[in-house]
Amino acid sequence: MKLNQINLDDVVTILSVDKDASIKRRLFDLGFIPGEEVKCVLMSPAHNPVAYEINGSVIALRGVDAHHIEVAYERN
Amino acid sequence: MREIKVALVGTPNVGKSTIYNALTHNHEHTGNWSGKTVGVSKGECEYLDTLYHFYDLPGTYSLISKSREEVVATDFIVFAEFDVAVVVCDATSLNKGIGLVLQTKEICKNVVVCINLIDEAEKKGIHINYSLLEERLGCKVALVSAKNKKGLDELLMAIKTSKEQAYLDVDYGVLNETIRDITKTIQTSKYNPKWIALKILENNAYYIQQFKELGIIQKEYEVSLDYDVHLEVVLHMSKRVKDILKDVVTYDNVHYNDKMRKIDKILTSKIWGIPIMLLLLFLCFYLTIVGANYPSDLLFSFFSSLEKYIMMGLEAIHLPNILVDLLVNGVYKTLYWVVSVMLPPMLIFFPIFSFLEDLGVLPRIAFNMDHTFSKCKACGKQALTMCMGIGCNAVGVTGARIIDSKRERLIAILTNVFMPCNGKFPSLIAIITCFFVGFHHTWGSLLCALILTGFILLGIILTFLVSFVLSKTILKGEPSSFTIELPPYRMPKILDTIFYSIKNRAIFVLGRAVKVAIPAGVLIWVIANVYIHGLPILNYLINALNPVGFLLGLDGVILLALLLGFPANEIVIPILLMCYLNSSTLIDMDNLNILKDILVSNGWTIKTAICFILLFMYRFPCSTTLLTIHKETGSKFYTLLSVLIPLSMGIILCLLVNYIFL
Numbered sequence: 162m163k164l165n166q167i168n169l170d171d172v173v174t175i176l177s178v179d180k181d182a183s184i185k186r187r188l189f190d191l192g193f194i195p196g197e198e199v200k201c202v203l204m205s206p207a208h209n210p211v212a213y214e215i216n217g218s219v220i221a222l223r224g225v226d227a228h229h230i231e232v233a234y235e236r237n
Numbered sequence: 238m239r240e241i242k243v244a245l246v247g248t249p250n251v252g253k254s255t256i257y258n259a260l261t262h263n264h265e266h267t268g269n270w271s272g273k274t275v276g277v278s279k280g281e282c283e284y285l286d287t288l289y290h291f292y293d294l295p296g297t298y299s300l301i302s303k304s305r306e307e308v309v310a311t312d313f314i315v316f317a318e319f320d321v322a323v324v325v326c327d328a329t330s331l332n333k334g335i336g337l338v339l340q341t342k343e344i345c346k347n348v349v350v351c352i353n354l355i356d357e358a359e360k361k362g363i364h365i366n367y368s369l370l371e372e373r374l375g376c377k378v379a380l381v382s383a384k385n386k387k388g389l390d391e392l393l394m395a396i397k398t399s400k401e402q403a404y405l406d407v408d409y410g411v412l413n414e415t416i417r418d419i420t421k422t423i424q425t426s427k428y429n430p431k432w433i434a435l436k437i438l439e440n441n442a443y444y445i446q447q448f449k450e451l452g453i454i455q456k457e458y459e460v461s462l463d464y465d466v467h468l469e470v471v472l473h474m475s476k477r478v479k480d481i482l483k484d485v486v487t488y489d490n491v492h493y494n495d496k497m498r499k500i501d502k503i504l505t506s507k508i509w510g511i512p513i514m515l516l517l518l519f520l521c522f523y524l525t526i527v528g529a530n531y532p533s534d535l536l537f538s539f540f541s542s543l544e545k546y547i548m549m550g551l552e553a554i555h556l557p558n559i560l561v562d563l564l565v566n567g568v569y570k571t572l573y574w575v576v577s578v579m580l581p582p583m584l585i586f587f588p589i590f591s592f593l594e595d596l597g598v599l600p601r602i603a604f605n606m607d608h609t610f611s612k613c614k615a616c617g618k619q620a621l622t623m624c625m626g627i628g629c630n631a632v633g634v635t636g637a638r639i640i641d642s643k644r645e646r647l648i649a650i651l652t653n654v655f656m657p658c659n660g661k662f663p664s665l666i667a668i669i670t671c672f673f674v675g676f677h678h679t680w681g682s683l684l685c686a687l688i689l690t691g692f693i694l695l696g697i698i699l700t701f702l703v704s705f706v707l708s709k710t711i712l713k714g715e716p717s718s719f720t721i722e723l724p725p726y727r728m729p730k731i732l733d734t735i736f737y738s739i740k741n742r743a744i745f746v747l748g749r750a751v752k753v754a755i756p757a758g759v760l761i762w763v764i765a766n767v768y769i770h771g772l773p774i775l776n777y778l779i780n781a782l783n784p785v786g787f788l789l790g791l792d793g794v795i796l797l798a799l800l801l802g803f804p805a806n807e808i809v810i811p812i813l814l815m816c817y818l819n820s821s822t823l824i825d826m827d828n829l830n831i832l833k834d835i836l837v838s839n840g841w842t843i844k845t846a847i848c849f850i851l852l853f854m855y856r857f858p859c860s861t862t863l864l865t866i867h868k869e870t871g872s873k874f875y876t877l878l879s880v881l882i883p884l885s886m887g888i889i890l891c892l893l894v895n896y897i898f899l
Contacts, residue, residue: 165731170808177470179762180468183717183718184718184720185467186301186302186303186467187302187308187718187720188720189299189467189468189471190298190299190301190302191298191722192332192333193719194471194472194475195468195472196341196472197475199632202498202501203501203502203505203604203723204302204505204507205505205508205510205604205605205607205608206505206506206510206511206608207507207608207609208507209607209608209611210604210608210617210719210721212501212604212723214494214715216330216332216333217329217330217331217332217333218330218722218724219334219722219724219725220316220720220722220723221600221604221607221719221720221721222718222720222724223607223611223716223719224716225718226718226719226720226899231331
């Protein structure tokens with residue numbers, strides 16, 4: 162599942178970030194690193210961009226960018 | 238006296254600039270959003286027989302990336318001469334900060350960690366075991382609450398007593414062996430060989446070139462690994478951060494952000510998001526209009542009462558009459574006109590605006606508006622530059638540096654003038670009051686603010702339209718990515734906000750306006766007082782402009798005033814009055830009733846007023862903004878475009894109003 166497909170208040174874990182995405186480095190900097198937990202906290206009026214809580218900060222991403230991030234619901 | 242050079246490093250929104258300001262009393266403006274500092278600023282402070290030189294680097298999330306701020310910051314840490322690097326962290330999200338600390342410790346040997354916002358962390362129930370952190374990091378940790386000026390002395394002491402440490406040695410797992418092999422081939426005592434090896438491994442062309450030029454990298458490396466080097470680096474770094482912070486940070490109450498989220502949900506909701514933003518804009522205008530009226534009149538009568546004394550003084554030192562006339566009726570009059578019209582609204586508008594900025598509202602506006610910008614193939618951060626443009630277009634143009642993509646930055650710069658700046662408000666308000674609201678309306682100010690908001694709305698629509706057209710033509714391209722941090726709301730210190738926004742912004746903008754008002758005053762005096770064949774130059778100019786003026790629903794006088802207002806938007810209406818009344822000096826407009834009478838007797842109707850407002854709002858950027866655009870784009874072509882685009886929009890709108898609608 163991709164990060165842009167999750168619903169408001171969902172908590173997921175990042176599995177991977179698209180290797181070839183031009184925004185990869187920026188995503189890493191912002192904390193979108195495999196193994197980290199992400200929560201979808203806020204939708205903009207048009208539901209794009211969407212804001213995610215990661216590592217204690219809130220970061221907004223556009224759908225196309227969030228699409229580069231593969232996530233899964235936590236298993237335990 | 239001992240001197241220490243200190244580099245201030247930190248992620249955006251940690252209050253780095255606040256610390257810098259508190260220490261150096263330099264007071265650059267801080268805002269609660271990322272990318273406020275783009276260049277490196279320098280300031281000094283003296284404490285206990287030591288002179289500290291501070292270098293405030295742009296906020297950066299990491300020292301690994303390639304965005305503009307990051308390169309500026311990394312370059313400084315790697316190559317500049319300084320003694321201590323202070324990494325400022327946010328106590329409420331220590332994770333991010335410690336990552337940056339580790340990256341800094343890989344590059345530089347003397348690091349002090351400064352943890353800011355400790356009060357806020359305490360309030361949110363976040364506890365940090367500082368001595369354990371100090372032990373694990375192997376460097377000094379200073380606790381600060383910059384807003385309340387707490388812990389700054391301790392920070393200075395920590396900087397002074399900090400000793401050199403070993404470079405940080407991170408375990409990069411599968412990369413270790415290759416790193417070791419490359420490190421062996423690098424000879425340097427000034428830089429960390431391991432960090433250089435990492436850059437070679439990452440195939441970072443920029444730093445490879447830099448170190449080649451320094452003679453430190455002497456051969457070509459053919460490294461091909463099956464791993465994603467960047468991912469490995471990031472993963473191991475983040476593991477190290479987690480190890481360090483294990484048991485260091487504990488939370489009382491994990492839901493400390495709930496209240497803020499509730500506010501955010503309303504501010505960004507589908508129904509309320511956009512209306513609330515417009516309401517905020519309207520409120521800003523309303524307060525400005527209501528508050529500025531009286532002080533403006535007061536300043537005006539004060540300055541004009543000084544006029545005769547200045548004249549007497551100048552005559553007393555036997556200056557030639559013509560020079561006295563030039564200085565008093567040309568320069569002084571223009572000058573005080575600009576000051577009394579501009580100063581009061583700025584003193585009200587800028588603090589309100591700074592308050593919203595410090596509170597953290599601006600990133601939410603960008604968040605709400607990004608979708609429309611992405612449809613125009615532009616960047617949501619353009620919304621931030623537009624907000625700044627309402628304060629001053631030159632500031633908005635410079636602020637466009639926060640946009641990473643060059644194409645999107647140019648769009649933001651070229652469209653910034655569609656947001657009318659503060660200097661235009663008083664004239665707009667005067668014309669709106671005269672022709673749309675009337676004078677004795679109970680809800681006058683309210684209605685006036687409403688109409689003004691409407692015109693701003695038109696500016697926003699034009700911004701979108703022009704951005705879209707630019708993206709399809711001259712600045713063709715797809716939108717790049719958009720990421721923005723929504724920082725927690727932080728209640729600013731009201732008095733500080735008022736004081737610094739006046740000191741840094743209002744006085745700055747005013748100073749610039751005064752500088753251009755002086756030559757403008759001379760020019761206006763010359764064209765009104767130099768006669769050719771018995772008529773002042775002014776009359777010839779007006780006659781020449783009349784045909785074009787009539788075409789646009791205006792007249793030659795209005796066009797001339799708009800042209801002469803190029804250095805400062807505030808003097809457009811005074812010039813207008815001067816021409817209508819055949820006077821050789823600017824006319825005092827102490828009463829809007831008189832203004833309306835003069836305008837109406839010269840043929841103004843509501844249609845003229847609308848056309849005037851449109852062309853006044855959209856003609857060309859003022860001289861300062863134009864210079865800034867040239868500086869920022871480095872291109873004559875884009876500077877010219879920044880004139881042609883608004884000018885053609887203004888003319889088209891005037892023609893439309895003149896020939897189709899009315």
